[in-house]
Amino acid sequence: MWIEEVFGFSKRERNGTITLLLILIFVWFLPDLFPDVPEIDPSGLQEFRQKLASLDQPRDSSLRTEKSLPVDTTSFPNEQIQTGHTGAGTGYFRFDPNELSASGWKKLGVNEKTIRTIHHYLEKGGKFKSPGDLKRIYGFSEQDYKRLSPFVSIASDRPDSIHSSRFRRIPEWKQNYPPASNKIVDINAADTSVLISLPGIGSKLARRIVNFREKLGGFYAVDQISEIYGLPDSVYAKIRDRLSCTSGQLKKINVNTADYEVLSQHPYFNYSQARSLIQYRQQHGSFIKVEDIRKIFLADEKWYQKVSPYLTIN
Numbered sequence: 001m002w003i004e005e006v007f008g009f010s011k012r013e014r015n016g017t018i019t020l021l022l023i024l025i026f027v028w029f030l031p032d033l034f035p036d037v038p039e040i041d042p043s044g045l046q047e048f049r050q051k052l053a054s055l056d057q058p059r060d061s062s063l064r065t066e067k068s069l070p071v072d073t074t075s076f077p078n079e080q081i082q083t084g085h086t087g088a089g090t091g092y093f094r095f096d097p098n099e100l101s102a103s104g105w106k107k108l109g110v111n112e113k114t115i116r117t118i119h120h121y122l123e124k125g126g127k128f129k130s131p132g133d134l135k136r137i138y139g140f141s142e143q144d145y146k147r148l149s150p151f152v153s154i155a156s157d158r159p160d161s162i163h164s165s166r167f168r169r170i171p172e173w174k175q176n177y178p179p180a181s182n183k184i185v186d187i188n189a190a191d192t193s194v195l196i197s198l199p200g201i202g203s204k205l206a207r208r209i210v211n212f213r214e215k216l217g218g219f220y221a222v223d224q225i226s227e228i229y230g231l232p233d234s235v236y237a238k239i240r241d242r243l244s245c246t247s248g249q250l251k252k253i254n255v256n257t258a259d260y261e262v263l264s265q266h267p268y269f270n271y272s273q274a275r276s277l278i279q280y281r282q283q284h285g286s287f288i289k290v291e292d293i294r295k296i297f298l299a300d301e302k303w304y305q306k307v308s309p310y311l312t313i314n
Helices: 003-009 012-033 042-054 102-107 112-123 131-136 142-151 202-214 222-227 233-242 260-265 272-286 289-293 302-310
Strands: none
Touching: 102 112, 131 142, 202 222, 202 272, 260 272, 289 302
């Protein structure tokens, strides 16, 4: 009959209908399978905010762990400048990174090498304008930043600071770390903290110098410093007379045994020169003397003079 033809279902259609009904039933009861999300207690949230706000409240002067910085009072004998506030927590206090002494940094758990880097940065005219500037200091870890950033109080941001040209504040760190002398720096022995003491050399350039030295295998001439990527000519001219280069042991490459990977990793070998040297060695045998590398393709005299101190046939 026509009713059966219109409303009748095939076996496939019946199976599909049953499956669809089962899915709808599952979706209907799905919310009951998960626990309700607990509501936030407004009173507890308010209590947390009050505790957080209390960290910024000044404490009594008897609780201070960092003494006030010395101030030149010759021009204002009857006036005082208040600097710094202690903060909450044992061993922590409010501090200005532009004025904190070496002993203060040590109390906060910062290592000696990082302290020297901070003071070299300040000696060169650097200034911390916000807590985030501490991240720019080489060696200042993310863990130290998270610990100490809540206690940073920059003088220009404090409401109790006095801004006047006649108030001359003398940072205590300058007494602990006098300006670096013009001593000669050995570029084959200096680490990043020593290199940062040079004018115009920051933490990034200091790391580049050390990394370049390690890839080269040591410096044989002061002029090689001018090859450092990102080093301005004006800065090199300033520091040139303060640099020396010891005749230390250079790390050398055996041109008769070195593979492509060893050659290409050296700063003075490019892809074509490394491949050309290996191809010449495969065709003509081992080099008898270092000077024989002049015979390889793309080996001009300027390049030979630069790279030959790092090569050997033994």
